[in-house]
Amino acid sequence: MTDSRPPLLELQDITKSFGGVTALRGVDFALRPGEIHGLVGENGAGKSTLMKIIAGVHTGFSGRFLLDGREVHFNSARDARAAGIAMVHQELSVAPDLTVAENVFLGNQPTNALGIVQWRRMAREAAEQLKRLGIDADPMSRLGDLPIGVQQLIEIARVLFSGARIIILDEPTSALSPPEVERLFAALRRLREQGTGIIFISHFIEDILLISDEVTVFRNGRKIMETRAADTSKAALIEAMIGKGRDALEDSYTHDITLPPAPAGKPVVVEADGVSLARNLKRVSFAVHAGEVLGVYGFMGCGQLELARILFGKLAPDAGELRMSGEANRFKSTADARRAGIAFVPESRRDMLFLQEPVYKNVSISILDRINALLLKPARERALAQRQVEQLQIRPADVEIELGLLSGGNQQKVALAKWLSHPPRLLVLCEPTRGMDVGAKSDVIQIVRQLRDQGIAVIVLSTEPETVLSLADRVIVLKRGEVVREFAGETISKDRLLEAA
């Protein structure tokens, strides 16, 4: 709170690069005892790299790392933990089959002199700790039986009460309901009073402004701004995050884009009506017309992944239905969805491609039953694949090469190519340009536009605003499983999108 106190943690002139890519350039960062320090920045701005350096995960970097004013060198995450630094990762990392108490004490169960776990003491202390977080859970119940939000709180509890002096929270609120967020914040404030330093990363700027004392903004591996939370606003932070007119690449998306008016007279290809799934999706409804790209934007954990899997028949919704051309879909498997004319590209290439197999087998896999009934026709497969490879400018243009030898961007194009030999009616794309360089990105954008112009309905789901803005004709924004905003036939810009989410 008071800037006169010496910092708990101080980083000076930190630079870190991966291969040829510089993730952090000359970053200074300080965390004082009893301070909650909010970090904001887009995906890839360098927040998580910095946090991983602090948590001892990344070790090779240049710059000075001071703990209590003394320089330290961590060789591993274990060293960082020993020094009192703890991190809660965005993804849940709990043991669902162990009890609540075991999860709270994971790795440091209280034992007696013989090394035997003291169950009663563990249960009692776990209950006490959880009560302080406002969680009323039986310490002896199985963790996996509790709602995800409670599981997340218990994981946070484990770190909060581990005695760490520096706690890093990466997107802790994305799976929590508003009252759960309140309880978490109350616990954080108590820890602040005890002098713990807390780093709080979130895409939810309201949360950052509510809980933080200091806020630091990252962009493109640099620290752009550091300010007291009381002295700034959501708009100012978003502006600092995306940087108006700074980079040529981002340029077009920081200005307003006018979305085209709704297509008139085009048939509705797919319609979602009140689709719900457990805690992930709540009564999501939308319609996509032929020759239209619907963008679905939201932060990580907003329910996009689940929505995409429902569209492709991998998950079945708890309530609501999907209609294709007016008929209700009841997909029993992804094969049914494929036959109904739906194509799907998941967010992770590894889940989509056969890296050990040659390119042509990857391209032909989804259309094999159209090429032949029983026997394979490798020559036709190769010819079809060759045509796709040339059309999409996949490099190298050789269909015999093992797919794993291609670069990531080219692999992503193969993932698209497999659906294009026989154009689908609906194309569902998750994070279609994630991790791609500029050239590959614009190629993919080109391909999707061409498909749309051929009359295919496309749904693009992404956590990156640029991806949605560069592709979509219409955008819906998902927030904690609900559609909170729809942009259609109006001007839209990145800050408006971020603000809606």
Add this chain to the structure above:
Amino acid sequence: MAHGDTVPMPEAQARRAGIASLLRSQMRNIAPFLTLIFLTAFFAIASPSFATLDNVGNILTQVSVTGIIAVGLTFVILCAEIDLSIAAIANVTGIAVAYFTLQESYVNIANVPLPGFAAILLALALCALLGAVNAFGLTVIGIPSFIMTLAMMQIAAGISAMLVRGQIAYKVPPVITTLGSGSIAGIPWIVVVAALMLLLGHLVLTYTRFGRYVYMVGGNREAAEYSGLNVKLILGSVMVISAVCSGIGGMLGVAHFGSAQQNEFDTYLLDSIAAVVVGGTSLFGGRGGIGNTIVGLFVLGVLNNGLDHVNIDSFLKILIRGLILLAALVINVYAQRLRAKAADQPRCRRVGKAMPPGVACTPCVSKLGARWWARRETERG
């Protein structure tokens, strides 16, 4: 993201690196073959009676039942699943076909004599049904194949026990007797059947859409599902195929041995799994095939037969078989790792970024050349 700082290796060194990487990636196929050559040479030197035409015929006959069962098992293992019920299903099918055949009066089994073709059809229906139960448990209920087929092993053994009640049956339909113990032009029919089934299995795996799906499901199940393949249907099918192959092996085996009784096929479970795995089909799925299984069958056949020829302590023989199987498993797992390593590109010292390996790009090693080119292009692209 161009990287101009990949220094080309000297050509000779580059070619060596290329061959080493080829060897590493082909370890799965090379190691079993070398094992086979080594074992054959060893026994040929150690025993004068081993390398004779007669003995080759013996070995072929000895591996035939295992071979028939292993055809189906290859499908299952290619999908990264396992079937522990193969031997029990072989046994129950063999017993069933005898149960539906008129036995001699001294055989004390309350059997149901039927015409030969009906007995065969019923026996085949039985093994297909048991395979379908495996498939149902695996895909619909979601029981891991290891456990599901373990239960099926007991179930099939139980049906066998109920049918024969500790007795031994001898008669099977004449066509089965011929295929199991007769010969044509000096070649035992059972060897012909095994060869035909292996060939059929190979053709299905290599040239049909279903075969491609089997490899793809084994290679990356998630990707197969997201490519819109009906993964459950494919997994279910391989379980049925495995059971039917086992059933055929069981019927011919009963004719071959001349009797149908409880626990007759117990050793075939391990032998069949060993043949597939020793041959180099990946336990992780997606790699290998019938060709590998054939090599594996011969490795086992030569080993079992050869150990008899060198007159080794029969108890030691069991131990040696175990050790060979262990060695094969080690190679199987290492081959997977070596492959992964071979695919992993060396890192450039300066930027730490993956760079093309220095494979000589000469037309004579066109495939390697293509790989090299692929990497070079992707680096540039």
